[in-house]
Amino acid sequence: MTYKNLSKTFFINLFLIITIFAIDRISKIYVISMSNKVLVSDIFSSKFLNISLIWNEGIAFGLFSFNQNYLYDLLTIIISIIIFIIFVMLIQQKGLRKYALSMIFGGAIGNLYDRIFFQAVPDFIDFHIADFHWFIFNIADIFITVGVIFMIFCELIGINDQYEKN
């Protein structure tokens, strides 16, 4: 019974991770190809949403955008270690936290893939109200943020404990 439950949750989590990674990859490939076709970084613009391709070599909010290669590599190694820790947590955790960690892991490997193969992460979703622009992000960032918020809620409210009891 426990084996059956374990395998079921394992496959659900695996499916979740692969789906997030695939959605992220498809969206990034589409935006990059569109920007190559149009030859301009601004692909779409409306009153509240712009799709404009920007390459981020750093982390969140454009922090640590270094031109030195060794610093970039160091940052990539740190991110890889964090992803590995999340993977270990994903194996150990149970209940709703596992789904939250799957979301974080799926998004994180999506961004790590770009860091390794493109030397930068493409960001393209730009929400804005008039001249006030929010940070430009991508699909992987959405899943990571949702996963972290979900984890915080699990910790604060204690939904996970109730879920585990049931």
Next chain:
Amino acid sequence: MKKIRKFILLNIILIFLTSCSTVKEGFTNPKKNNSDEFLVQKKSPLVMPPSYGELPSPTSKETLKKNNDIKDLIEKSNDQTVQVDGSNNLNKTLENSILGKIKNN
């Protein structure tokens, strides 16, 4: 206390794993592999060649060929007229000699 620690840890994870960037940075941050404009060599200004005035005036091959063809045609026509005139004189002298001989007889 444990919850606060986890909250901080999760925020650190969020900062390191997400890769959002500011609009300003996206438009102002130059790419690494930009070429240095100071390394570009200046080209010297264009100068006329020293013997430019001595060169013959350019004529196309077609006009030269046409001129030659016309010259040939004129020369040919002149030759033909000379030949025609010469043959006429010969005929006349023959007639006169024949008529003279007939009269003598």
